[in-house]
Amino acid sequence: MPSPCQLPDPLAVVVAGTAGSGKSTLGRAIAERLRAPLIDLDSVTTPLLDALPAGVLGDHWLTSPHAAAIRAGRYAALRATAADALSTAGRVVVVAPFTAELAGGAEWEALRAALAPAEPHVIHVDGDPAVLASRRASRGASRDAHRPDTAPAAPAIPVTTVDAELSTAQQLARVLPALGLRRPVDTSADIFTREFDAVLFDLDGTLVDSTASVVRSWRRFAEHFEVSMEALHANHGQPARTLVGHLLPSDRHAEAIAHVTDLEVTDAVGLRPIRGAGEFFASVPAERRAIVTSGSVPIATARLAAAGYAQPAVFVTVDDVVNGKPHPEPFLTAAARLGVDPSRCLVVEDAPAGIAAARAAGCAVLALTGTTADEELTADLVVDGLDAVRLEVTASGALRLAPAPPLV
Incomplete structure (x- = not known):
């Protein structure tokens, strides 16, 4: 700490x-x-x-x-x-x-x-x-x-x-x-000794600081449909269709998905990148990175644009998979589209559901604080910003994670 x-x-x-x-x-x-x-x-x-x-x-x-x-x-x-x-x-x-x-x-x-x-x-x-x-x-x-x-x-x-x-x-x-009060980086972590072929990024809370927008949108959803905010918090990081399935009867699912999609797209203004995320994302060669999100295409696209990111060539949303996080399918899909072995992928996440999905897919996990309690982030390394680490390309062309110079 x-x-x-x-x-x-x-x-x-x-x-x-x-x-x-x-x-x-x-x-x-x-x-x-x-x-x-x-x-x-x-x-x-x-x-x-x-x-x-x-x-x-x-x-x-x-x-x-x-x-x-x-x-x-x-x-x-x-x-x-x-x-x-x-x-x-x-x-x-x-x-x-x-x-x-x-x-x-x-x-x-x-x-x-x-x-x-x-x-x-x-x-x-x-x-x-x-x-x-x-x-x-x-x-x-x-x-x-x-x-x-x-x-x-x-x-x-x-x-x-x-x-x-x-x-x-x-x-x-x-x-x-x-x-200036930063979480120390565990420079002895095994993740710094590994080599990777690709980096798979979650979106919300990882690349884009959209946590408040998500909370605000789902609070308005909860008020509209008279459902529990506690149930929403307990399922952070899972697809909207999963949340709606837990909260409302099936005959209201389509209405609820349309409503929350509109709320989240409308609220996706003035969003900022997570600390250090813009530079870290840009440091990954374009053909070796992907975004893997539990959001839908309209929501994810709106948030990426609001925070100033260009959409990557490999962009896996909830619309591309049958099983969302914590199932490994989203990360397995991204690895397949990039043509790499999942065990050679580094996943960047902020939520327990995403970390569980990445681990089940066989990926290494770098977790970010800011959304979930630190003790729930069971990752290979936990940092308080992507400026705490950097990505290097080795002589053989592999990607390697390294601690950044001391932060001030």
Whole structure:
């Protein structure tokens, strides 16, 4: 596991997001992993404001005629407390909406000055406004009834954006490498001694960071068909037709597949490659690589295009096989189309179902964190990004995996 000792001091992490985004939960998780003080705007200022006699500010403090002055005072207290924590501990995690700070300008410069000499690393938690509104309604905080219903503007400062749709563990898997806290690579792993003829890539969570899009689409599917989200999470990595078969009666299967396909294609916008995936994928000779996905052609094509990948010559989707992952057929099909022995293939995966399929096909498996709990990734090697390894072509023309130079 990564150690916070890898990180330099001073370090200031700023976690921003609207109410209901889960920024406090993520901020606490980051602080625990970094062993850093946590300074949360609500903890620092809200108890005092809530303790004031009713009417002393003319209204609730969020909507008071003095709201601008109250905000200025709250953030001044936050900055001062954070500066004290940083100067004594060398690290700090600061949590607040930071709406004005995200826009840049004087408020941002005031925060930077307070956290100097550290340059704040800003984590922006964002998500579907309807989901955030639902969370605010369900948590029952009285102050939420007084918040203005305005959509936040896009950040004007550099940020690492994480989707509120992701679990805290999935968010951490994206945030920690961005902060420089990397999972050590097991350089003694046997996979580094093997030679391969081809590399077979899963798509979602392996080449394209589509996890939040998948979760969002299936959440909307679950709401529409009134099915359990727990059942969906338990079957991650399996084809949609398998999921639908588990969840709905047969007379609704066609309707359900059409509905979720439309949801997933529509949501496939603004997707990004997984860390290091674009470069690693490009390093594999075109005639020796394939994509093997549990998605359908429309969904997989939309996600590839959104993340800036060209479709490979060998592109195995759920429409090409009878048995989807965890059955080995998808990987066996890809190997056959490439004309290589499956035992000479390296599979890159992120989900237990895909890993099981690759192992059953006789392939070596490189697994990526970020979608599934690390302990479920029973692969030959587990990394937190494809920039942690590189692919070399030997003198005989074989492909060999190697650790990348030390990551910073």
